[in-house]
Amino acid sequence: MFGGLTGLQDPKGTDWGERMLNTVASQTIRHLFTQSESVEVFVRCYPSSKLLQGSIDSFKMSGRGLVIKRDFAVEEMSFETDAVAIDFGSVLSGKLTLKQSTQAIAQVILSEAGINHAFKAELVTKRLLNLTLPSLTALSGGKPVSFPEVQVQLLPENRLRILAKSDLNNGELIPLSIIVTIAVERRRRVAFKDPQIELDDVPADQKEISQTLSMALVEILDNMVDLDRFDLDGVKMRLNRLETEGQRLIFSGYAEIERIPSSN
Template sequence: MFSGFANAQGSMQTDFGEQMLNTVASQSIRRMFSQSDSVEVTIRCFPSSKLLQGSVDNVKMQGRGLVIKRQFQVEEMSFETDAISIDFGSVLGGKIKLKQPTQAIAQIVLSEEGINKAFNAELVKKRLDEVWLSEETGIDEPVSFEDISIALLPGNQVEIQAKVDVPGQDLQIPIALRAVLSVERRRRLLFAEATFLADRIPEAVRDLSAQMTSDFVALLNDMVDLDRFDLDGVALRINRVETQQQRLLFSGYAQIDRFPGA
């Protein structure tokens, strides 16, 4: 009788601990984002008594309608960790402290609309304003790339159109290109095999537009680096990128050094 009562009490404690861990983990992960429509976290620990020693089988997260750094929209993000070891005492204080870093399989989904909005984000616009072009253009003052729009196409292809504003010369040159998305060193998105779409550009400025398009591609290839968008304690790496209708899917992993706020 007393043994059964003791086992029941121990089960209640570990169940309570698992519920608390789920709550704390959800709150911690939400802190990574400026905004979120939903963040669901599931902690798996079997038997649950392992939790008292800080041993967790894995953590799963599914988030929708996320905003990173108040400017970058993510339609969906999910990850699932390996087994992790935590300081259970930190959970009682409302935090999760990892005893050692862990990795997680991750997937991120961006919408075409969200990508286009990102071009208007302050962090991105800073890189698109006051840009010096190559000498081949014959323009010896900084320009700005404006009205950028991207269309996601099958086969990892994208089409991009923009305008180049040349201050002081009352010039606004349209540019247009098609490229194939690829990944470099698991952290940088490249616009490879870029092709100038001459038929989209008036003949009078076609040569100048072609050179500006080349400069724009070089600028993009230097911009989209995940190290610039790391979350608090979480570094993302890409293994694969894929276009699906009006969505862009990234598959890779996350290196989790600490939970946010820990």
């Protein structure tokens, strides 16, 4: 077994140990996601004898069509580490276990459709329905306020248009339309800044209430998109920048990998 790990190569020059690591790592990473269209892992370890001590040179993962926690679709995700220490015994048993935490350069790409699907997830809707907001108590007569319909359109220059409806529990839905600029804050939070309330298509008798509700929704969203709530177990994402590009939202940053869980 050890001889194969340290000396055997296929005709393309890929060491058998690297190929085994790639297979084990691909299976392990794939299980992090509820669904995955494709997950590819490339592990580099040269010379392969270092594998016996649990040392590898780099670890690179790229995936497409991923779903996290059943409701959060990721169009593409990739990360790449420098040298990593792993438990060699875990590899032989078909698992991948880190000896110590590591960091990886990471990129995550979300689609506009995926973002809108996420607004239907229970983790998100529970923060938008039946809210008791002090700032809106007089407006709603003390009744809970809900935002049952929220849709996002990605715009150039890191802007979003938010189209929503608010329910004051009086049988009337109030239309909302807001343009905001999004930015990274404290490397883990997406901030919603500089709201511009659009009232042109709002009925005249609803304009004032629509403006008030729009500001309330922006405040809710500004406090909601914290990556710590969407982390994979053992993997924390940290952001350096974000960018809107057509119908895609691109996050660049790094991942703090404490451990690789067995499933998601």
